[in-house]
Amino acid sequence: MKLLVTGGAGFIGSAVVRRALRAGHEVVNLDALTYAANPANVAEVADLPGYAFVRADLRDRAALDAALAAHRPDAIMHLAAESHVDRSIDGPADFIATNITGTFNLLEAARAWWEAQGRPDGFRLHHVSTDEVFGHLGPDDPRFTEAMPYAPRSPYSASKAAADHLVRAWHETYGLPVVLSNCSNNYGPFHFPEKLIPVIILAALHGQPIPIYGRGQNVRDWLFVEDHAEALLLVLQRGRTGRSYNIGGEAEAANIDIARRICALMDELHPSGAPHDRLITFVPDRPGHDLRYAIDPSRMRDELGWRPSVTLDQGLRRTVTWYLEHRDWWQPLLSRPGVGQRLGVAG
Ligand SMILES: NC(=O)c1ccc[n+]([C@@H]2O[C@H](COP(=O)([O-])OP(=O)(O)OC[C@H]3O[C@@H](n4cnc5c(N)ncnc54)[C@H](O)[C@@H]3O)[C@@H](O)[C@H]2O)c1
Incomplete structure (x- = not known):
């Protein structure tokens, strides 16, 4: 398959690019290279003959x-997006332009291409979305299923919800063969150092305060990025056209719990600053901070036979180890605009 991946220089997109190439597919990586992108994320596969x-x-x-027209892909996987909730609070316009208008442009370009080719059966556009479109859950609420109504609460999640609606509409109205997936929070190697888990690791490494919003009670359902990439390729190839799939790691944890687990790993793997949990510092909460996300991945399991391959403990250990061994990857990113600053406090 020749797969065009949008956002393939970002965190999840690059994991898809690496995995798809290793699986023998050809990959066209289309990316604007915003502040969140890093060509180094795909350096290990960039010389393969199937990569463009x-x-x-x-x-x-x-x-x-x-x-x-130039690359003639068999399928498109759409991951390019503005993805950081805090930045969406400070500057929502980029989120509307890329996540909504950008998705509209891609749908129109894909539709024109697909129709010009005589509407080939095998063509498919896979739109990658987030569980944040469903809003948030109370502590005892049942987990998000695909049937859950949309109730986004941040500019980021509202822009992703709008994009999801457009993708479904292009399927219903024009027959464009689409498939969607909504995923919980990812973590793992190559995660940009403005997101929670790398922020915790790098603050602990540098002996700096580890900032935890509010009292750290917000619960996320963590998924190792390599497991997500595998799930995405499965949905693309075997998911039912027009259908959406919730992808989650069945690994709920409060942010404070994540911070403590990472500190314990740092005590073991980088003992010089131990005990690292003394660095945990509560800071003012994000406005409208969603309390809990939790994915019910039954459809992925029952229809596609997918389940995550690593536990949260295994994935966190691999992630902390990777950051300790890849200073050359993250060090240059610390000077990018906004990194290391508190964003998203405008209430
Ligand atoms: N990170 C998560 O935990 C998570 C969870 C669920 C869903 N998602 C979704 O997965 C996708 C990828 O997320 P990520 O964390 O890898 O994001 P990321 O911010 O790491 O990467 C986004 C990529 O998109 C590119 N991009 C941004 N605007 C663009 C534009 N206008 N044109 C072309 N390229 C552009 C960037 O250069 C970057 O390479 C997003 O759609 C996101 O909403 C992410």
Whole structure:
């Protein structure tokens, strides 16, 4: 299969690019290379003959048309997005432009391409979304299923919800063969150092305060990024057209619990600063901070036979070890705009 991946220089997209190439697929990585991108994420596969890179912006429809005409993909996996909730609070316009208008442009470009080819049966557009479109849960609420109504609460999740609606509408109205997935919080190697888990690891490593929003009671359902990449390729190839799939790690944990587990790993793997949990510092909460996300992944398991391969403890150990061994990867990113600063406090 020749797969065009949007956002393949980002965190999850790069895991898909690496995995798809190793599985023998050809990959066209289309990315605008925003602050969140890093070509180093795909360096280990960039020399493979099946790999091509296109620098293009989803906001530029003509560039999307040109990429499709030049590379003629069999399928598109759409991951490119503005993805950081705190940045969406400070500057929502980029989220509307990329996540909504950009997805609209991609749908229109894909539809034109697919129709010009005579509507090939095998063509497919897989839209990658988030569980945040469902809003948030109370401590005892049942987990998100695919039937859950949408109730986004941040500019980020609202923009992703809007994109999901567009994708479904393009399927219903124009027959475009789409499939969707909504995933819980990912973590693992190559995670940009503004997101919670790398922030905790790097603060602990540097002996700096580990910032935890509110009292750290917000619960996330963590999924190791390599497991997500595997699930995405499965949904793309075997998911039912027009259907959506919730992908989750069945690993709920409160943020304070994540911080403590990482500190314990740091005590073991980097003992010089131990005990690292003395660095945990509560800071003012994010406005509208969703309390709990939890995914019911039954459809993934029952229809596609997928389940996560690593536990949260195994995944955290691999992640902490990776950051300790890859200073050359994360060090240059610390000087990118906004990294290391408190964002998203405007209430
Ligand atoms: N990270 C998570 O925990 C998580 C969970 C569920 C779903 N998702 C979704 O998965 C996708 C990937 O997330 P991620 O964490 O890898 O994001 P990321 O921020 O690490 O990467 C996003 C990539 O998209 C590119 N991009 C941004 N705007 C673009 C534009 N206008 N045109 C072209 N490229 C552009 C960036 O350059 C970057 O390489 C997103 O759609 C996100 O909503 C993420």
